[in-house]
Amino acid sequence: MWKNFPLFPPSASTLSGDVDAVYFFGLAVAAFFSLLIFCAVLFLAIRFRRRSPDEHGTPERAIVWLEIAWSTIPLVIMLGMFGWGAKVFFDLHRPPANATEYFVVGKQWMWKFQHPTGNREINELHVPVGAPVRLTMTSEDVIHSFFVPAFRTKADVIPGRYTTLWFQATKPGTFALYCAEYCGAEHSRMIGQVVVMEPRDYQAWLVRGSATQAVAASGADLFGALSCNTCHRADSAARAPLLAGIFGREIHLADGTTIKADDNYLRESILNPAAKVVAGYQPVMPTFKGQISEEQLLQLLNYIKTMAAAPAPQQAALGGTEAR
């Protein structure tokens, strides 16, 4: 028990140093003011100890400048902490544009991962060192929270919506993964690890895996198997909006509002199509709730995103050949 007795977590992501810096600043502020109060209280309580039973203290009036000083000085320091902390928080929430998207589904009590290449694993996530990784996460049941202390980042994994988390590992190694949101009986066993590998090793690991096809390709298969393409097509027979390039665009809805077509909007449109109908279309789409798993939904979304890259005419041609 006395061997291997750490007091500080390992540091293994590009942002962990930034988080540590603001943490140490916070610690320094806390320690300074705690010691200031402790020393002042102890000194004064001893210096002005009662020397005779009938003695009483000398009252003073409030000194306004003093009150203002000890209100504003801590406030200024705290606003500094706020600003610094907010900067780090924004960095933790802004994945680089070139981040590779991985998919995470939490359930009682395991973590299911899928790589863009289609490789799947449970409670263990292999990633390459030095490459930004973006996780798109959801839960099949209750709220979980994806937490890798060595990367200094954490995000709740919430049923019915997508949350994201990103990191870029700075050194190879194995780092503990915890579920940080209480999720039931085996909460403390909903643990795993992130294995950071040299890019070459990671490629070899991927090839050794049993993936049959990439996530987007699985999504394309689903797009056909679920007959999405009978309505979402480019020709005049289309009863639903064309999906190519839709991801990330502002969409005009039938009720006159606009919404950004992000992961959560597309998810809702598949599971509850009547909720936010695109302007100019009828709410004719059936719900796919209960018909596809969270993993399949993620594959479908990933396919829709890749359609954005594909030139629209190709989609039209594809639709055209199938028409009539």
Add this chain to the structure above:
Amino acid sequence: MSAEATSPRINYLNADYGVRSWLFTKDHKRIALLYLGTITVFFALGGLMAALIRLELATPAGDLLQPDTYNRVFTMHGVLMVFMFLIPGIPAVLGNFLIPIMIGAKDLAFPKINLASWYIFTIGGLFILWSLLNGGVDTGWTFYTPYSTSFSNTHVVATGLGVFITGFSSILTGLNFIVTIHRMRAPGLTWFRLPLFVWAHYATSLIQVLGTPVIAITVLMLALERLFHLGIFDPAYGGDPVLFQHLFWFYSHPAVYIMVLPAMGVASEIFAAFARKRIFGYRFVAFSSLAIAVLGFLVWAHHLFVAGISVYAATVFSVLSMLVAVPSAIKVFNWTATLYEGSISWETPMLYGLGFIGLFTIGGLTGVMLATLGIDVQVHDTYFVVAHFHYVMVGGTIMGYLGGLHYWWPKISGKLYPVFWSKLSALIIFIGFNLTFFPQFLLGYMGMPRRYHSYPPEWQVLNVLSSAGASILAVGYLMPLVYFAWSMRYGKPAPANPWGAVGLEWETPSPPPTENFAEIPVVVGEAYDYTQRNYRFPLRDHHEVAHV
């Protein structure tokens, strides 16, 4: 002073005998004792749960309790401590006993409602006890959805109803205090002559009245969702699980101030009495209580920084959370300044008061760290948070509560307790507390999540230290229980004013008569005036003059 001369033979404790005289009493002082007995039982039960938690965590493997049992134990620990001890705690016991006396009134404005509050509280407590005895509840005291609505198969509804019911007791107590403080102050007792204990309770009461209905509605919706799947919180029925967190914390964050503001009020009384000096910056301390009550309603989403809320919302709640630290800092600095040129006696209540200021300062400053977005991402839902809120709620509220009990015990019981043992208990609690909770800050930054039944072996040393501290803390908490009980029978009779303190409660005998004062006092000066007498009892003074 005349009141010290002799205690009258008839006081509130011996004015009437028998169980009925207690169960049907309308005397705020007796109702305070009913609460004292009830919350002590709940505190003991909650403490037992804490002991089980710390025993389990003494080893990394989950070997003492089954995971299901462990989850029920920490849930019950939280539910009992928060809803059945900390929230009623100081207001229902010390506030109930002292507010009427401090403002020179014979009772609270609504004595029957006061008694009803205790019954409502006890009935709510029975629901929670029922669920405990029938297998408990395993959602954590926060009842997060959709685990609580659709996945837990424990007594969520019964426990929720218990919380719902006790809420009404809290609302009624708050209402009673607000009306009493507005309407029943003695002649001459203007707002800025009130003891700061009364100001703190006024601010607390505002939160109780405005905030508690929100938790009542939230828990009711939770129960309805669980029973009828209305689709409020569970995404499987079209609900929003994070909405629950917003509603829950809209009450439960201000509830932290329901717990700590009264302790701040106690601290103000103790610092004034044991420095024999008016609290430095009286008005700043008084208004900072109101500022905390108001700002406390605007910070709830700092519990949701990693729950997928927008970064802009998180930014706003981070800066608002910083603001609420300012009035707390004002209080701490003013208490410290009160010691300057004071006449400080190191008696037991003051030891608790000094412990309070130290532990609350650490609790508050680590709260500022948690409000800092970049830090919170790492430590949210870890033992850092556990350590932080125990520093505030145990280090702050319980130190304040025990300090208050030690300060007013001679008034409440009419008896003195042993000096040596009580000073020793303050020391043991301070040491045990820090040993229990300081290591948890380190564990938290290393990433040990809350509510874990087992953990990696490299965290054992710190967990063992924490468990060892908890056993010391338990001894410290048992000691006052023993010597207070002992003093009731064997303690020396207390004079009316054993500390040489200023305040209306010290102008009446110990223990006070049922009507508190033979005649209504007239207040002619400010609170804590140790240079001249600031209360007059026209008849009594006249009587004295006649005899001289």
